[in-house]
Amino acid sequence: MAGIYIHIPFCKQACHYCNFYFSTSLAQKENLVGAIIKEIELSKDYLTGETIETIYFGGGTPSLLEVSELKAILDTIYMVHPKVDLKELTLEANPDDLTAAKIADLASLKTMGLNRLSIGVQSFFDADLIYMNRAHNSGEAQEAIKRAQDAGFSDLTIDLIYGTPTMSDENWLANIHQAFALGIPHISSYALTVEAKTNLDRNIKKGKSQPVDEAQSSRQFDILMREMAAHGYDQYEISNFSLPGKHAIHNTNYWRGQKYLGLGPSAHSFDGASRRWNVANNQIYIKSINEGQVPFEVEHLTPAQQANEYIMTSLRTMWGTDLDQFQILNFKFQIIEALEQMDPALYSRNGNIIKLTQQGKHFADHIASDLFIDE
Ligand code: SF4
Structure with a gap:
């Protein structure tokens, strides 16, 4: 898909x-x-x-x-x-x-x-x-x-x-x-x-x-x-x-971390392990494409970066962050430890699913960054 x-x-x-x-x-x-x-x-x-x-x-x-x-x-x-x-x-x-x-x-x-x-x-x-x-x-x-x-x-x-x-x-x-x-x-x-x-x-x-x-x-x-x-x-x-x-x-x-291809100037693409983004300039984009080259930069995501992207996006959804999604056990333990330090009014935990409360939704980016895995 x-x-x-x-x-x-x-x-x-x-x-x-x-x-x-x-x-x-x-x-x-x-x-x-x-x-x-x-x-x-x-x-x-x-x-x-x-x-x-x-x-x-x-x-x-x-x-x-x-x-x-x-x-x-x-x-x-x-x-x-x-x-x-x-x-x-x-x-x-x-x-x-x-x-x-x-x-x-x-x-x-x-x-x-x-x-x-x-x-x-x-x-x-x-x-x-x-x-x-x-x-x-x-x-x-x-x-x-x-x-x-x-x-x-x-x-x-x-x-x-x-x-x-x-x-x-x-x-x-x-x-x-x-x-x-x-x-x-x-x-x-x-x-x-x-x-x-x-x-x-x-x-x-x-x-x-x-x-x-x-x-x-x-x-x-x-x-x-x-x-x-x-x-x-x-x-x-x-x-x-x-x-x-x-x-x-x-x-x-x-x-949900599915793959996508972005076309056109400044468009981003994701293949599951790396991100790339096209040049944000119409002239350079058109010239490069006409020469047969897609003008993009690419970043290969480390396991910690992939985990952090998942935290950042999943926490914003009504499905929440599923701790079982973390293949590396140490990542899961780090998140649980960070949650224990956090104000319990900001999130709910039901088994392995973490969701933001209404109050927590005001601080989603901040909460996600507190849960980020260290490299
Ligand atoms: S400048 Fe264009 S892209 Fe930006 S908000 Fe307005 S209509 Fe949308």
């Missing part, structure tokens, strides 16, 4: 908080799509023997591609990979791209497996969208969702961001309830974080943007968890909520 991720590194405008790799110039779009198609050929042995079950177009903004470009990429994947048993094909889309014509075009990709749209809503309030410098407004977000549903895309997920200084707790609650009212079966929700070298970071330092308040983020995370649980959504990963049976298969496979 394996997945393919395709990174489309273009956006209409830069959201202030974003630190993903993308370009706001579309001049290289055609060349880039051509290079991704070549990379599919060049990387065809990476997942040898595996069955491809999921494909995910992320970015950047994949909805900026023409349907013919998406189709050409998919055609090549299906031609090059002999074993495909598709369970999920997701496309990330921004609301302002989802016009009636675009949705109708995208619907034509259903025959190629497209069955899920991930819509970058972020908030249903214009003040928040302006603060984040999103390219759409609230009305466009709601229209895009309805159009997608009318075109038969019932498997929708939306992103919502909390902790924005412009967002009161009441508006955050209204955002969540708006998602319920629209019948969205899956929601990914993250706290606004100020990443280094982003416009948000620069604007806050210059006093042009209000800073982010951690107490507000923490409160709004609690509101999120409470409301989701009350409305029947599983918090199957700290930032991901779904109605029963609507978990994202592609992302869940990342968290």
Whole structure:
């Protein structure tokens, strides 16, 4: 079982908080799509023997591609990979791209497996969208969702961001309830974080943007968890909520340590023992691919690094960390020892399964690092 991720590194405008790799110039779009198609050929042995079950177009903004470009990429994947048993094909889309014509075009990709749209809503309030410098407004977000549903895309997920200084707790609650009212079966929700070298970071330092308040983020995370649980959504990963049976298969496979191939600039791949990541530069990527070389760096993971990745990701899921997964007994003992030093209000242990409590979910990364195995 394996997945393919395709990174489309273009956006209409830069959201202030974003630190993903993308370009706001579309001049290289055609060349880039051509290079991704070549990379599919060049990387065809990476997942040898595996069955491809999921494909995910992320970015950047994949909805900026023409349907013919998406189709050409998919055609090549299906031609090059002999074993495909598709369970999920997701496309990330921004609301302002989802016009009636675009949705109708995208619907034509259903025959190629497209069955899920991930819509970058972020908030249903214009003040928040302006603060984040999103390219759409609230009305466009709601229209895009309805159009997608009318075109038969019932498997929708939306992103919502909390902790924005412009967002009161009441508006955050209204955002969540708006998602319920629209019948969205899956929601990914993250706290606004100020990443280094982003416009948000620069604007806050210059006093042009209000800073982010951690107490507000923490409160709004609690509101999120409470409301989701009350409305029947599983918090199957700290930032991901779904109605029963609507978990994202592609992302869940990342968290379960399954193999995946990443295509396109800055995309990461994992083969079970090593990680590699493509160069985050469109020009260099296109040039190198056209010369027959995938431009990547690689890191071979030691047993301790593999164990730590498993701790980091599994602890964030509702399935928790299974101590029986550690082949090296000493690793298991080190974790048990670290747990004994930890505040018992932060985690629960049932046999060999360790899970975070609601309080612990506020400190997931910190707790994971306390459990990390020393090299
Ligand atoms: S649309 Fe997405 S990838 Fe592009 S700048 Fe905004 S957050 Fe980043």
